[in-house]
Structures are given as C-alpha cells and as structure tokens.
Amino acid sequence: MERPLILNRYRPLEKKAQGGFSIVEVAWDTRIQRRVAIKRIPLSKTSPSHTPGLAEARTAAMLSNPFIVQVLDFETDADEAFLIMEYIDGSSLAGVIDLEEGMLDLDEAACVVAAIAEALEFAHENQVLHLDIKPDNILIDYNGRVKVADFGMAELTGIAGYGQAQGGTIGYMPPEQIMRTDLDRRTDVWAFASVVYEMLTGENPFWSNNIELSLETIEEGDITPPSAFRDDLDQGIDDVLLTALSPERDTRQSSIAEFVDELLPFLGDAKEGRAALKDLLAPQDTDEDEEALEHLGLWDRISDRTRESFGRILCAVVCAWIAWMSAWGAAYPFAIVVSLTACVAVGGLLAPQLGVALALLAFTVATILGGAPLIGTGLIIVSIAWWIFFGRRSIGNASLPFAAPLLGFVSLTPAFPLLCGFCLPVKRAFAASLFGGLLMIVISACTGFTTIARCGISYNAPSGLTEPFIAVVSNPANWIMLVGWVFA
DSSP: OOOOOBTTTEEEEEEEEEOSSOEEEEEEETTTTEEEEEEEEEOOSSOGGGOTTHHHHHHHHTOOOTTBOOEEEEEEOSSEEEEEEEOOOEEEHHHHHHHTTTOOOHHHHHHHHHHHHHHHHHHHHTTEEOOOOOGGGEEEETTOOEEEOOOTTOEEOOTTSOEEOOOOOTTSOOHHHHTTOEEOHHHHHHHHHHHHHHHHHSOOTTOOSSHHHHHHHHHHOOOOOGGGGOTTSOTHHHHHHHHHTOSSGGGSOSSHHHHHHHHGGGSOOHHHHHHHHHHHHSOTTHHHHHHHHHTOOHHHHSOHHHHHHHHHHHHHHHHHHHHHHHHHHTTOOHHHHHHHHHHHHHHHHHSHHHHHHHHHHHHHHHHHHTTOHHHHHHHHHHHHHHHHHTGGGOHHHHHGGGHHHHHHTTTOGGGHHHHHHHHSOHHHHHHHHHHHHHHHHHHHHHTTOSOTTOOOSSOOOTTOSHHHHHHHHTOHHHHHHHHHHHHO
C-alpha cells in the first residue's frame, strides 16, 4: 500500500537513517518535483515546545552556506516536527572511509578538511555550535562536493560564549560534552580533530560501547600518533592533532581557523582531492546499467505485480481457447471438451508456464489426430525448442506468442511484432515473433484461413488439416509477413 504524503506534499521514498530522537527519510517534493531529505522529530506530548532537537532544528534552519546542507523548510503537525533539507546524492564520509579501506589520501583529506572548516567557521560566526561532528554527518556528493549535515545537536551560544551539552556521539565528544558541562568552539575543534584522525588512520581510538571508557581513554591521552600509521604523513601533524585532541580545553587551538591553518600544510591539494572523490564516488557501471536498460522491453520495465497479473490473465484466456479448439477439433465429447478447457485454463492462471505447455500439448495432439502427423510432429519439435530456450523463463515469454492468434481474431496480427518488441528484450522478442508466426500458420489452417493476417476462433478443417496447411504455406504473402515480423 502506498504511504500517504507527508504534509500533503512530500511522497516518502525510503528511510535513510534513524537516530536517537529522529528519523531521516528521502522523499519526493510533488510541488517542485525534486528529492528532499526530511528529518522527522516526534513532538513531546507533555511539552511540544521543549521536544529534544526541536530548538536545535530551528537553529540549523538559520544557517545558509555552500558547505552546509541547506534547510528548505520547517513544519510541524500534531505529532511531529519536519525539517525539510536538500537531498545530497552521494555518500557520507563514513562510506568514503570504507571505500578507501580506512584511510583517505592526503588530497582527499585536504578537500574534506577545508569544507568542514568552512562550514564550522560559518556556524561559529553565527554563534552556533554543531556538537555532533562525525563521519556520518559529513556528506559528499557525486561531484566531490563536501557538506556538513545534521545540526540536530546544534546549540546557540550564550552571551558568555558557552552552550549547554545536550548529547552527542561516543568517540566524537570531548570530556566537557560527555560530562554535560559548558561548551564552546573548542568542543567542535576536538570533534573535528577526531574525524581527521579517523580519516588519516582508519581508527577512532576514543570509540567505545561504554561512555565512561571513552572518557577514560580521552583523559589518559595515550593514543598512537597518526604519522605512525602511514609513511606519507609528516610527523609535524602529530602535534597539531594531539593538541586539538587534548582533554584540557584550554590547551587546544582556540578556533577552527587556527586548527586548520596548522593542519592543512601537512595535507595535500584540496582541488585534486575533490577530483579524486568525484572519481571514487562516480556511480559504478553506469554505462553498463544504461545499456542493459535500453535492452529491456516494456514487459520487464513495468511493475512485477502488474506484469504478473497481466501475464496470468492472458495465459488463462489463451490456454482456455487453445484447449477448447484442440478438443473440439479432435471431436471429443462435449463434457471432455469443457473439462479439458477448464483444467488448462486454471493451469494457465495458477502456473502460466505449465498451462501454456499443456495447451501446446493438447494442440499438437489434436493436429496429429486431425490427419497431419508430420505437421504435429514438427510443431512438437519447434514448441519444445522454444520452450527450453525461451518459454519457461517467464510468464511474458510463455504467453506472448499466443497474442498472435488473439490479435488474428480482429485482423490485427501486424501489431504482434510491435507488441513483442515493447514487451521483451530483442533476442526474446525475435524468438517470440518467430514462434508466434509459425503458430499462426497452423492455427490459420485449423480455423479455415489461408493467410496469417487473421484466424478464426474455432476448428474448421473437417476434411483434414493437410490441404488447408498447404494453402497457407504456399501463400507467398504469409512468408513475406512472417519475415517482416521476425526482423521488425
């Protein structure tokens, strides 16, 4: 069942992430026709205005910067607050670290560091602390652009330059945030340094399942210098990062700008890094996927449920008609004709490929009993070959060749190859057209016509099938039409 629109405007597409007090969903803006990310924050039943994250979301909405995920709108209903944000099509920094098997190269690191610094400096200039800087909140699009997301923990600084701790993520929180004491810009400096350490080494030494253990590791300060992890890092970067990661706030760099000015000389070229990130995140096998899509027919592109329902109904109708015509042509008693028709029709509905196989079997038996054993035998051989290589693969493959005689009832068989081309990939459409044409030759003869341009609905060859079959085969117009079908 299709989910209702959010705020009577946004159509939910997928749930992207779930945090402590919110859910992020990707949705389609039906008004502007674009994707957006929606952060859904449940409202407190007792005090909606003091719901965790609500004030912070409003704070984030005030920030507009190229390196910060843009907040487009903010709405509430009776139960939730909705933060509507731009959708970043790409990956998080956490995903990039995984792709690089733990360590970014120095160019990539420079690109990410420069962007985060721009975002945090802008936020700090507007008296906003982020308080949840971590790889999952750094987003990188397919063009290598880096943006900081999720100011959900953000807090306006007070007159004295401090904010109050509201939470955070273990491994990216300094002691003052863990202990919920006063915060300032150096809190974000510590978290930023923790992210940089992880980008360069593939490790976060402060992560733990237990917040007390994380605090203990931070206060001990006994972590491996980042230059020990890789040969291309100058040892000078160790002092910069270990200073920023000091448990004592007063010994850290005083601002993001100071930290980054000391850090960037040890990293690479940010412009080259963006190009490298763009190449890294380029959608894989795009050309192959597009080529594969081009070779898919309409039958494979429509929804599975619609395709299956259509195929089952078509199979039931076709199987019933083929079985009825075969049994009637073989001069079975009426009760047997009805019973056989009903059984094959049910088979076509419940197990389409099996139903089609049974219908073909009934038809070939009727052809042999109608005095044309060679024709019946040839039809059996062709049917088995078609079934093994194509018919058993799917409902569409099984049922489409029988669309030819159905269209023949109303003299529309020229539309048959068009239908095959729309519904199947090229090779299978070719096979379906060929088999459908051969089937039409026999069915046209059985129903008393000399052209495959049309056929009748009932068996009409009382004197035998051989002469009507020869009349159809000797008509050059039929072969011209059949060749045209196959190559159309």
